[in-house]
Amino acid sequence: MTDLASLRISYTRDSLRRTALHSEPLIQFQGWFAEAQQAELPEPYALSLATADASGRPSVRTVLLRGADERGLTFYTNFGSHKGRDLAANPQAELLFYWAELERQVRAYGSIARVPEAQADDYFHVRPRESQLAAHASDPQSAPIENRGALEAKFAALHERFPEGEPVPRPDFWGGYRVAVQEWEFWQGRPNRMHDRFRYTRQDAGWVTERLMP
Known part of the structure; x- marks a missing residue:
């Protein structure tokens, strides 16, 4: 070093x-x-x-x-x-x-x-739509998650839950x-x-x- x-x-x-x-x-x-x-x-x-x-x-x-x-x-x-x-x-x-x-x-x-x-x-x-979805996907933030695949599956499910053209609500x-x-x-x-x-x-x-x- x-x-x-x-x-x-x-x-x-x-x-x-x-x-x-x-x-x-x-x-x-x-x-x-x-x-x-x-x-x-x-x-x-x-x-x-x-x-x-x-x-x-x-x-x-x-x-x-x-x-x-x-x-x-x-x-x-x-x-x-x-x-x-x-x-x-x-x-x-x-x-x-x-x-x-x-x-x-x-x-x-x-x-x-x-x-x-x-x-x-x-x-x-005003955030990009993908960032809005990521706010939902990353909850509970800072908590352990099994692997990257579990996170990506959650993100994909949110795309189905909020199809293109529909507003994404701010999570509470x-x-x-x-x-x-x-x-x-x-x-x-x-x-x-x-x-x-x-x-x-x-x-x-x-x-x-x-x-x-x-």
């Missing part, structure tokens, strides 16, 4: 100054996200979602951002999945976006709640979560590990911004 201790790169692409930060972290995030899209990064909307169960055991996995506004950051999943069970027991989460090509990272922490059912319905029905075990962000952190890689880091912390109706040690 390669000597992992010798692997490193120097981050030289950009810097982040307080004077360049927007006073509103959501607008700062939207600006960085737009730059990631303009750079044609693969799935810049992919994020790592960290949760913990009632005992404090952490879990992390990749999900897709499907909304970002003043109310918070939104993603969708199966409520009975591992993450869904964690969030039912401990309704808080941290999200991590890592855009390696731009040498940037964004963290967002906050409390979490389900989105309204009407919003979940709207999003479910599937919907969205919104993180009401209470803390943001923006990281820009710099040479010699002297990175730029800024944290926004919610305070009353506004935000306190601090530079952090790298």
Whole structure:
């Protein structure tokens, strides 16, 4: 195996100054996200979602951002999945976006709640039909299954149950979560590990911004 201790790169692409930060972290995030899209990064909307169960055991996995506004950051999943069970027991989460090509990272922490059912319905029905069927097929998500064939048989049965041309209903075990962000952190890689880091912390109706040690 390669000597992992010798692997490193120097981050030289950009810097982040307080004077360049927007006073509103959501607008700062939207600006960085737009730059990631303009750079044609693969799935810049992919994020790592960290949760913990009632005992404090952490879990992390990749999900897709499907909304970002003043109310918070939104993603969708199966409520009975591992993450869904964690969030039912401990309704808080941290999200991590890592855009390696731009040498940037964004963290967002906050409390979490389900989105309204009407919003979940709207999003479910703009998904590709095969993805709608897969939401049904993968229940109970995160549970053991005998083999791949059993999963594919379940998927095929759903094609028969909901023939082409008929709407696929959103299952009641599937919907969205919104993180009401209470803390943001923006990281820009710099040479010699002297990175730029800024944290926004919610305070009353506004935000306190601090530079952090790298």
